[in-house]
Amino acid sequence: SAVISQKPSRDICQRGTSLTIQCQVDSQVTMMFWYRQQPGQSLTLIATANQGSEATYESGFVIDKFPISRPNLTFSTLTVSNMSPEDSSIYLCSVHLGHWDTQYFGPGTRLTVL
Amino acid sequence: AQKVTQAQTEISVVEKEDVTLDCVYETRDTTYYLFWYKQPPSGELVFLIRRNSFDEQNEISGRYSWNFQKSTSSFNFTITASQVVDSAVYFCALTNTGGFKTIFGAGTRLFVKA
Numbered sequence: 345s346a347v348i349s350q351k352p353s354r355d356i357c358q359r360g361t362s363l364t365i366q367c368q369v370d371s372q373v374t375m376m377f378w379y380r381q382q383p384g385q386s387l388t389l390i391a392t393a394n395q396g397s398e399a400t401y402e403s404g405f406v407i408d409k410f411p412i413s414r415p416n417l418t419f420s421t422l423t424v425s426n427m428s429p430e431d432s433s434i435y436l437c438s439v440h441l442g443h444w445d446t447q448y449f450g451p452g453t454r455l456t457v458l
Numbered sequence: 459a460q461k462v463t464q465a466q467t468e469i470s471v472v473e474k475e476d477v478t479l480d481c482v483y484e485t486r487d488t489t490y491y492l493f494w495y496k497q498p499p500s501g502e503l504v505f506l507i508r509r510n511s512f513d514e515q516n517e518i519s520g521r522y523s524w525n526f527q528k529s530t531s532s533f534n535f536t537i538t539a540s541q542v543v544d545s546a547v548y549f550c551a552l553t554n555t556g557g558f559k560t561i562f563g564a565g566t567r568l569f570v571k572a
Contacts, residue, residue, distance in 0.1 A: 387562045434501055449503040
């Protein structure tokens with residue numbers, strides 16, 4: 345299994361500011377995934393982050409709003425830029441470890457934008 | 459296109475009752491994986507089970523059991539003798555073999571009353 349940690353665990357931010365969320369995995373993985381879960385909703389994939397290349401964004405998500413870094417095989421960051429109250433969500437990072445058939449999730453970052 | 463449907467938004471039962479959570483999926487892939495996750499109020503996603511498309515054997519783990527039927531594209535989850543600690547949101551999810559992307563259903567919120 346994989347142990348995934350995220351920082352911060354929660355934050356309250358002001359409109360117009362940016363927040364960077366960190367995700368650390370205890371083993372090397374090729375792909376890391378960032379999900380958003382809006383209040384009372386399901387999980388939606390934001391982007392896939394590969395080490396050494398630009399992240400691949402899903403429809404409705406753009407790099408200017410959600411820039412991602414992937415400097416090595418165990419770490420990634422997601423920045424939520426120019427935040428608005430609609431960005432209030434739980435943001436989760438995830439990895440497939442070993443075979444692609446098992447996915448592990450971090451504990452999530454609970455973001456509230458005022 | 460892939461899709462996961464959890465038609466039950468909320469279910470409320472009394473402790474010790476059995477409850478079944480429904481999941482219907484759509485995919486054009488012949489090889490895929492299905493998952494169930496539990497999300498307690500803390501927000502963390504807890505992996506419950508994985509099933510690949512070639513294995514239609516039903517599985518039982520303690521009070522949990524899963525019924526996978528390819529003929530009806532369903533992967534239902536039953537909790538026997540429910541307990542208050544089972545109260546959570548349960549997500550059914552589908553992963554394809556190509557892009558490693560996981561699609562989540564909308565989730566079913568289960569309330570178990572004492």
